[in-house]
Amino acid sequence: MIADILSRLPVKSLLRFKSVCKSWHCMITDSSLGFQALHYDRSQRKPRFLLQWPDFDFRPLEPAGCRYVYNFISIDTEGNMISPIQVKVQEPVKLILPGCYGLVCLATETRIHVFNPSTRHLIALPTDRGEIAGFGIGYLSSAKGHVIVRLNIPRQSRTSLSWKLECSVFTFLPENGGPKWRAVKDGCPYLVEQFSFPAFANETIYWKIDRGKHQALHRHNDFIVSFKISDEKFQTITHPTDWRPETHRQWRSPVRNSTQLVELRGHLYMVETAAFSYVAVWKLTDPGNSMWSKACTIDISKFHPSFVGELQCVKGTEIIFNSFTHLLLYYDEENKTSRKKILPCSAANLTIYCESLTFPATQHV
Incomplete structure (x- = not known):
């Protein structure tokens, strides 16, 4: 009780x-x-957003070596403020991943920080050799622990894009002298979009393939690389439609606008915004056979283009999008209606997470 x-x-x-x-x-x-x-x-029934203020404090004389101070506010799905949050790091943050079991990843040029917005715990993972080509965070339920996956470009293949990416996994459990990166035998078959958002669903991390750097794919419509953290195996998944590029310029995106991978209701979804006229939402029903089902198509032609950004989460029958303005956009799938919520700063700097007590470190912000 x-x-x-x-x-x-x-x-x-x-x-x-x-x-x-x-x-x-x-x-x-x-x-x-x-x-x-x-x-x-x-x-999980009450997700929250981290809303990042558009500027940060630069403090070159910080005694502990933390030079960049980022300010966030935590808000609920209706845009109501819950609490301010401050994070100190040594380098500029380039990407903040959506939360996974309460933790978010902050990526800089050389390292990955793991942060719990609820408990304020923060840890900077030790640096590893090689250039970061991609990374992701997952949660292994059998071990009750988080897994950080990092993709590196091998040193010998800097001038050849035909090589596989090296893969290493970070474990927080003390092994052989302390936490460290552990190499995975099988490499990633494609270069992935380095600083785009991967998604985590069903104990699998999904990245979009960087099609702009691959003019020859194993399958003409390969679009996603997945990594199942339980067996540490890579797999490729094709685009929902049988899309073929007509010119070299079309390799990067089949919709010539935005394509997003996101976890919704425990599954991987692909969200495509086409020429600011509609949003197509696809659900991955069978990863092994690259089988997708069309979840819905949303007509956004009546909205201003800057109102519709990335899909963040689902709340009841409403789909919540961020925007390139100070707005959250709520679209009701059943009633085909929409509403807006004004935020104190740009919704483009928005990251979703859920409250959690889980954290493998002891350092506080």
């Missing part, structure tokens, strides 16, 4: 309640007891 009640509370309250008694401390902090999983399961 106590666990059921406490699992409905926000993380901020639970961090204070750890001090009530030893039994509560053990229940809240021990992931093996199942409380953290129960809490996260309920948190």
